[in-house]
Structures are given as C-alpha cells and as structure tokens.
Amino acid sequence: MSEHSLRIIFMGTPDFAVPSLKKLCDNGYTPIAVYTQPDRxxxxxxxxxxxxxxxxxxxKNIPVYQPETLKTEEEIERIRExxxxxxxxxxxxxxxxxxLLDIPAYGAINVHGSLLPKYRGAAPIQRAIIDGKKETGTTIMKLDAGMDTGDMLVQKKMPIGPHMTAGELFDALSLDGADLLLQVLDNLPEYMAGAVPQDASKATYAEKITKPMGRIDWTKDAVTxxxxxxxxxxxxxxxTFFRDKRLKIxxxxxxEAADTSSEPGTIVSVSGGAMGVQTGRGILTLxxxxxxxxxxxxVSDFINGHQVKINDKLEY
Structure with a gap:
C-alpha cells in the first residue's frame, strides 16, 4: 500500500488532536474529510x-463536516459514499x-491518552495527575462499540514529572500520539493483525472533570x-475563598516546612513571594x-494588594 492510497476520514475536535492531523498531512496521509464538533x-x-x-x-483545504450527531442514516450514508x-x-x-465502524475496510482506530485499560473514559490525562500517578502514556486501539474497550495496536509510556500540569501532559501526549499514529499507518496491516485484547479486569475509568471538583478542601493533605x-x-x-471572594489557584x-498547630486553611507564611497554607497534613505553598x-x-502581588497576613484564613 503506497502512502497516498489510504482513504482516511479524520474525526477530532480539540487541541489534543491537532498534532496528529498535522502529522498525517505532512506525511502523505492527508484525510479525504475531517469531522469535528460544531462551532461553539x-x-x-x-x-x-x-x-x-x-x-x-x-x-489544509480538507472538506470539514460538523454534524450534531453521527447516528442519522443520512450521515452514515454520506460517510459510506x-x-x-x-x-x-x-x-x-x-x-x-x-x-459507522463497519464501513471502512480497516474499521476505526483511536489515539487515547492513557495506558489502557487504565483510565478509559473522558478525562484520562487529568485523572492520572489528580490520582498522583508517576507514569501514563498513549494507546492506539481499534474502536469497538464499547467505551475505550477495543483491541490495542501499540502503547508508549511517559513519566509524569513532579510539577507537571494537565496542560503540559496534554501537549506531550498529543505529540507522542501523533508519532505513534504515523508509525501505525506506515505498517497498518501488520498492526491490525497483531492487535491485543485489553484485560478488562484491570480497567479503570476516568470520568469527566467538572468545575465543582476544583473546590479546595484544606483538610486534605498537601500532596493530594x-x-x-x-x-x-x-x-x-x-x-478557594478568601474574605468571601473566590480565589483561583x-x-x-x-x-518542606513542618506542620503548624494552625487549622487547615490558615495562612502560616507570607514571605519570599509565596504564601504557605496549612493543610490536613503538610504545608502547601501558593x-x-x-x-x-x-x-x-x-502571590507576592496578591499579598501586597490585599494586605494578607499570617493567620488569615482560606475557606472551603
């Protein structure tokens, strides 16, 4: 199969999918169409x-389709054609x-931001960091009717650094995903033939992240x-809340400072451009x-602008 003969429809929406689409276009796999979410x-x-x-x-002058659903016969027929x-x-x-999955000869493949079967679902990248994991990765799998349950074609591990944010991990995994995708497309029949089923007994789920989850409970420990x-x-x-006003962190x-006898949420230091807060265990520096x-x-500007003092409280 030559690099230009594969007729690909690309389906993706956020920044995470962009490096893969660019990689396809730069390597002779320009899709015949792109499906993405409607403008919002x-x-x-x-x-x-x-x-x-x-x-x-x-x-890239690729035809773009943005249907609200793929479940109509009209949309399925358009893809079939x-x-x-x-x-x-x-x-x-x-x-x-x-x-829809039954239409293409090779079916559908998906780039997922975790080491499946761990973290199936909507928010694998955020959940891995929130759960304190030291490692995650990327999986390319065949799509089936389940939620991230398809056979796996290839995986690549990635360490999660001690200060890494979800945004930084998104960027890193999106680049790894693009490289892995090209690797698979260059040898698609072999990868498809060697697909490995997931061990469902080891599956975990990464449910969608919501805004209320971000409210800080200072009784929890600093590491968490x-x-x-x-x-x-x-x-x-x-x-959190400071003087009845919302304060984003x-x-x-x-x-490394030792615990104090203060209640969780108490500001215990305001020096060196940082603000130390007592948690249920350990000090968290903002x-x-x-x-x-x-x-x-x-934080130095916040301290000066709001006359923040030791023993002021952050509420939860």
Whole structure:
C-alpha cells in the first residue's frame, strides 16, 4: 500500500488532536474529510469559535463536516459514499455507531491518552495527575462499540514529572500520539493483525472533570491538593475563598516546612513571594493566584494588594 492510497476520514475536535492531523498531512496521509464538533460560543466574549481541528483542516483545504450527531442514516450514508479505508478518531466527542465502524475496510482506530485499560473514559490525562500517578502514556486501539474497550495496536509510556500540569501532559501526549499514529499507518496491516485484547479486569475509568471538583478542601493533605491543582490546570481550575471572594489557584507546590498547630486553611507564611497554607497534613505553598474579577497574578502581588497576613484564613 503506497502512502497516498489510504482513504482516511479524520474525526477530532480539540487541541489534543491537532498534532496528529498535522502529522498525517505532512506525511502523505492527508484525510479525504475531517469531522469535528460544531462551532461553539466560547468564553465571556460570546464569540463563536471553531474547534482547533477545523482551523487546521481549512488551512489544509480538507472538506470539514460538523454534524450534531453521527447516528442519522443520512450521515452514515454520506460517510459510506466517501468509501473510507480507515477512520482515525482522536478526542472527537461523539460515540460512533456500529453501522459507522463497519464501513471502512480497516474499521476505526483511536489515539487515547492513557495506558489502557487504565483510565478509559473522558478525562484520562487529568485523572492520572489528580490520582498522583508517576507514569501514563498513549494507546492506539481499534474502536469497538464499547467505551475505550477495543483491541490495542501499540502503547508508549511517559513519566509524569513532579510539577507537571494537565496542560503540559496534554501537549506531550498529543505529540507522542501523533508519532505513534504515523508509525501505525506506515505498517497498518501488520498492526491490525497483531492487535491485543485489553484485560478488562484491570480497567479503570476516568470520568469527566467538572468545575465543582476544583473546590479546595484544606483538610486534605498537601500532596493530594498539589496533585488536584496540577490536574485541574489550566481548565477548569481549582479555587478557594478568601474574605468571601473566590480565589483561583493556578500554581502551588508542597512545602518542606513542618506542620503548624494552625487549622487547615490558615495562612502560616507570607514571605519570599509565596504564601504557605496549612493543610490536613503538610504545608502547601501558593505562588500564582487569581482573585475574583481580576487577572491571574503572582502571590507576592496578591499579598501586597490585599494586605494578607499570617493567620488569615482560606475557606472551603
């Protein structure tokens, strides 16, 4: 099979899928069509924003389709008429019906941001950090009717650094996913033939991340809170309350300072451009925050601007 003969339909939506689409276009696998989520109203400006995948597809002059659902006979027939050999699906955000998976000769493959069967589901990258894991990775698998249950074609491990945020891990895994995808496409029949079933007994699930999850409970230990802050950054983020106003926490780290006798949530130090907070166990040092109705700022600016003092409290 020559590098130009494979008829691929690419299905993806967020930034995580962009490096893979670019890698395909740069290596002779330009898709015959791209499917992505409809444009959405984004942010406070109420502007209609196209998905990142759409922006790249238009730049590459690839036809773009943005249906609300793939389950209509009309949409399935349109894809059938394109005669794809393969569907490449990366964080598309839609469940593909079996009728669609059965159309291409090679079915559909998916790039997933975990070492399956660990962290099936919507938020594998954030959950790995929140859970304090030291390692994660990327899996390319065949799609079936289940939730990330298909046979695996290849995996690549990646360490999670002690200060790594979800945003940084997203970027790193998206690049690994693009490289692995090209590796698979260059030897697609062999990878398909060697697919390995997942061990369902070892499966874990990464449920969707929600904004309320970001509320800091200062009775938890500093290590757990540090992992939550990193795993929720940059979106949707973590928050606490200071003088009855919401305070977002963008950057923090576990301090080497010893526990104090103060209650959890008490500010125990305000020096060196940092703010130490007593937790249920250990001190968490905040270095970058965002007060309500303000831009994010260094903690030193927050301390000066709000006259923060030792023994002030962060509420939960």
């Amino acid at each position: 109203i984004n942010g406070r400006g109420k502007k209609i924003t196209p998905p990142p995948v759409k922006a790249l597809a238009m730049e 394109m005669k794809p050999d393969l569907l490449v699906v990366i964080a598309y955000g839609r469940i593909l019906p079996k009728a 809170l540090d992992a939550l802050i990193r795993g929720m950054y940059p979106n949707p983020g973590t928050f 963008h950057r923090a780290c576990v301090s 270095t970058e925050v965002q007060p309500e109705n303000h831009k994010k700022m260094l």
